[in-house]
Amino acid sequence: MAKSTIGKEINQVLSQLKENMFAGKRILVTGGAGFLGSWLCDILTGTDAEVFCLDNLATGLRENIDHLRGNKNFHFIEGNAENFSQPQRLDIILHLASRTSPEEYQKHPIETLKANSLGTLTVLEAARLNDALTLYASTSEVYGDAQVIPTPETYWGHVNPVGVRSCYDEGKRFGEALCAAYRRQYSLDVRVVRIFNTYGPRIRADGAYARAVPRFITQALLQRDITVYGDGSQTRSFCYVTDTVAGMLKALTSPHAKGEIFNIGNPHEITILQLAEKIKQIAGSTSQVTFHPLPEDDPKRRCPDISKAKTVLGWEPVTSLEEGLAKTVDWFRSRIF
Numbered sequence: 001m002a003k004s005t006i007g008k009e010i011n012q013v014l015s016q017l018k019e020n021m022f023a024g025k026r027i028l029v030t031g032g033a034g035f036l037g038s039w040l041c042d043i044l045t046g047t048d049a050e051v052f053c054l055d056n057l058a059t060g061l062r063e064n065i066d067h068l069r070g071n072k073n074f075h076f077i078e079g080n081a082e083n084f085s086q087p088q089r090l091d092i093i094l095h096l097a098s099r100t101s102p103e104e105y106q107k108h109p110i111e112t113l114k115a116n117s118l119g120t121l122t123v124l125e126a127a128r129l130n131d132a133l134t135l136y137a138s139t140s141e142v143y144g145d146a147q148v149i150p151t152p153e154t155y156w157g158h159v160n161p162v163g164v165r166s167c168y169d170e171g172k173r174f175g176e177a178l179c180a181a182y183r184r185q186y187s188l189d190v191r192v193v194r195i196f197n198t199y200g201p202r203i204r205a206d207g208a209y210a211r212a213v214p215r216f217i218t219q220a221l222l223q224r225d226i227t228v229y230g231d232g233s234q235t236r237s238f239c240y241v242t243d244t245v246a247g248m249l250k251a252l253t254s255p256h257a258k259g260e261i262f263n264i265g266n267p268h269e270i271t272i273l274q275l276a277e278k279i280k281q282i283a284g285s286t287s288q289v290t291f292h293p294l295p296e297d298d299p300k301r302r303c304p305d306i307s308k309a310k311t312v313l314g315w316e317p318v319t320s321l322e323e324g325l326a327k328t329v330d331w332f333r334s335r336i337f
């Protein structure tokens with residue numbers, strides 16, 4: 001899938017927006033040069049909003065936003081969510097700035113905690129001063145090793161507060177607590193999405209940045225061993241990027257979503273071994289699957305209950321895993337070969 005195909009997918013998401021409530025608005029996207037943030041910058045710039053993309057390029061890439069640089073409605077601010085020079089007036093804020101890949105955030109635990117604590121505080125203060133509608137990108141990881149599957153928003157979580165993943169899990173939980181405090185104390189319209197594993201074009205596949213889907217795809221395309229952690233019986237639910245960003249935009253704009261929290265993910269649960277085999281088959285690869293030690297505190301199962309998003313937002317994913325993986329494999333193939 002080449003760049004022009006990403007453009008088509010962005011237009012499809014744009015065409016789903018029932019009414020354009022973004023035109024003329026000044027919108028800050030923190031983490032805007034990352035995987036999800038850059039899709040959102042593309043979509044929002046396409047609505048004639050004025051988009052301010054804030055990113056410290058910790059994991060984000062200039063190439064994700066370079067094509068927007070000439071657009072008079074797009075501005076890139078290189079800086080940290082914790083302390084950045086804020087645009088004059090803001091109508092909407094989407095706060096996505098945070099390291100995301102487990103291997104990588106475990107290498108930078110304090111930075112990850114700061115982005116979701118101090119970063120979220122700075123963003124919420126800016127939202128309060130501007131009375132800006134705000135969306136916080138939280139995560140399924142707030143549920144930890146969930147004991148209730150599929151997991152509804154009402155589940156409080158089962159998290160190791162001092163484990164190797166706690167910098168991310170507890171950072172996001174603190175970020176959510178801050179959002180709840182700003183809602184209660186200042187009546188700020190801040191909404192939270194708990195995003196479950198999302199994949200698609202622009203997700204990074206290199207080194208510690210690589211999450212399971214991009215790692216397996218590049219390994220399959222390069223005919224290298226596909227490295228599964230544990231015996232591969234742990235499950236995850238994978239959502240294609242256009243479905244996730246459409247869900248985020250619905251949570252941001254729905255009149256019924258004020259102050260609410262939504263699971264955004266695909267409820268189709270599969271084992272990691274099944275995922276590896278599926279990717280191998282879609283990529284037409286002869287790679288072997290090899291097994292490696294399971295990382296500490298790795299959740300055994302993960303699957304969202306999306307009843308609330310279905311009912312309140314009228315949203316559910318529409319891209320099957322096979323279709324989404326095929327598009328993602330094409331995109332990686334066009335970059336590798």
Ligand SMILES: NC(=O)c1ccc[n+]([C@@H]2O[C@H](COP(=O)([O-])OP(=O)(O)OC[C@H]3O[C@@H](n4cnc5c(N)ncnc54)[C@H](O)[C@@H]3O)[C@@H](O)[C@H]2O)c1
Nearest residue numbers: 031034035036056058059060080081096097098195197198
């Ligand atoms: N993609 C997923 O599967 C997924 C799942 C759950 C939650 N999320 C959340 O969604 C958000 C975006 O995830 P993504 O997959 O696009 O990850 P990503 O790593 O591609 O994007 C995150 C962006 O934030 C930037 N960033 C990190 N720390 C920053 C800081 N302190 N100040 C400014 N910028 C900073 C990075 O450079 C990067 O561009 C994250 O908050 C993540 O926790 C994503």
